[in-house]
Amino acid sequence: MSVSGLCTVCESESAEYTCGRCGSLVCEVHYDPTVGFCVECAGEIGNSRPGDTDQPDDGDTYRF
Numbered sequence: 001m002s003v004s005g006l007c008t009v010c011e012s013e014s015a016e017y018t019c020g021r022c023g024s025l026v027c028e029v030h031y032d033p034t035v036g037f038c039v040e041c042a043g044e045i046g047n048s049r050p051g052d053t054d055q056p057d058d059g060d061t062y063r064f
């Protein structure tokens with residue numbers, strides 16, 4: 001098997017996939033087939049990162 005390149009994320013595994021967003025070559029571990037992007041792009045387009053949202057959900061019940 002010829003090695004076309006190394007994963008741009010871990011730089012240790014052979015890149016077998018190409019990110020459909022940034023075009024980076026990534027290995028199987030760092031490729032998200034559900035979106036067709038690398039894990040970095042998949043994380044950016046995914047749900048908001050923890051701490052990024054500011055929901056006033058403290059779980060406490062207020063009463064008058």
Ligand SMILES: [Zn+2]
Nearest residue numbers: 007010027030
């Ligand atoms: Zn990798």
Ligand SMILES: [Zn+2]
Nearest residue numbers: 019022038041
């Ligand atoms: Zn990407």
